[in-house]
Amino acid sequence: MAAEVKKIAVSMRKRAGAGKVKRQKAVFLLIAIVPSFGGYLLFTLYPNILSIYYSLLNWDGLSEPKFVGFSNYIFMVSDQFVWRALYHNLLYMIVVPFAILIISLLLAYLLNNKPYRENGFYKVLYFFTNILSAVVVALLWSFIFDGSFGLLNGILELVGIPAGGYYWLGDTRTALWALVIPMVWGGVGLYAVIFMNAISGIPKSIYEAAIIEGARPMQILIKITIPLIRGVIRVCALFVVLGTIKGFEMIMIMTNGGPEGSTDVIGLYMFNMAFGKEYHNYGYASAIGMVLFVILVAAKLILDKYYPDEGVEY
Structure with missing residues (x-):
């Protein structure tokens, strides 16, 4: 018991x-x-x-909101400024991520395969651009592109190219492409450091075997390095593409979409529609935001479809 x-x-x-x-x-x-x-x-x-x-309202943020259904979306279809902004987004989405990823990958590969004593310093130097805020970067490059006392015109004059006080951000022919340079300059550092760390994790024996077989540096990069860090490249590409679509701070500070809307992007157009001096239409801005959300999701799905995540074993 x-x-x-x-x-x-x-x-x-x-x-x-x-x-x-x-x-x-x-x-x-x-x-x-x-x-x-x-x-x-x-x-x-x-x-x-x-x-x-x-997005279903006609509302300026102060007065009584008026329900308008899908009128904002219907109007958006015929809004030429939306399509112009989307076109600029598409150009940036193609050019900027491609340039950032290619330059970052080449820098990382070069520094990992050339054991310079200054490699640690180069990492800090590349990452320095990411410490700076978008405002600082935008102001810095605004001075560089300035027609009166800009550094770019000064360099061109030194090498014998008469710039003649040309305002790079004030001409519709050059403003859109001039903005690509600070975007790439501000993004290369972070991804170069990420790729350097990813490449350093690849076993040295793989490279040694390739060198013994007679592979050249470019062949090693394309056929060994890139496939082995494919997952890292995919994640970086996703962040760069989505960041390029959403970003507008640098454009707002440097040109605010000008001249004549030649640098306007969808995020900036949405911001100005909601908080700009001329417009205060939160309903229409919200509708544009919903379209931007759909574009971001579509970009993510397309990237997943054509660049799937594949595991790599050494």
Whole structure:
């Protein structure tokens, strides 16, 4: 009888201990998940749902909102400024990520295969551009492109090319492409460092075997390095593409979409439509934001389809 009572007591203690462990796990999960999930609901999901509602309104943010249904979307189809901004986004989405990834990859490959003593310094130097804010970068390059005292015109004059006080950001023929340079300059450093770290993780024996077989540096880069860091390149490409589509801060500071709308992008057009001096149409701006959201999702799906994530084993 005493043995049975002892067994029951031990069983009850085990159940109590198991119940205590479950409660501790529940409390831990509650503490770990609820703040993050609550922040997601409050700062991501709720604003997006609210934007969908705003996109169906004619509202300036102050007066009584008027429900107009899909009128904002219908008007957007015939809005030539939206299509012009999307065209500029498309150009930037093709040129800027391609240039950033190619230059970053070449720099990273060069520094990893040439063991300079200054490699650590180069990492810091490349990453320095990412420490600077977009405002600082925009102001810096605005001075460089300035027609009166800009560094670019000064260099051209030194090499015998008469610039004649040319304003690179004030001409519709050059403003759009001039903005590509600071975008690439400001993005290369981060991805060069990422690629350097990714390449350094590739076993040296693979490169040694390729060199013994007579492979040239460019062949090693294309046939060995790039395939082995494919996953890293994919993630970087995703961030660069999505960042290029969404970004407008640098353009707003340097040209604000001018001259004559030649550098306008969809994010800047949406911002000016909501908070600009001439317009205060939150409903239409929200509709443009919904289109931008669809474009971002479509870009992500296209990248996943044509550049799938494939694991690599050394």
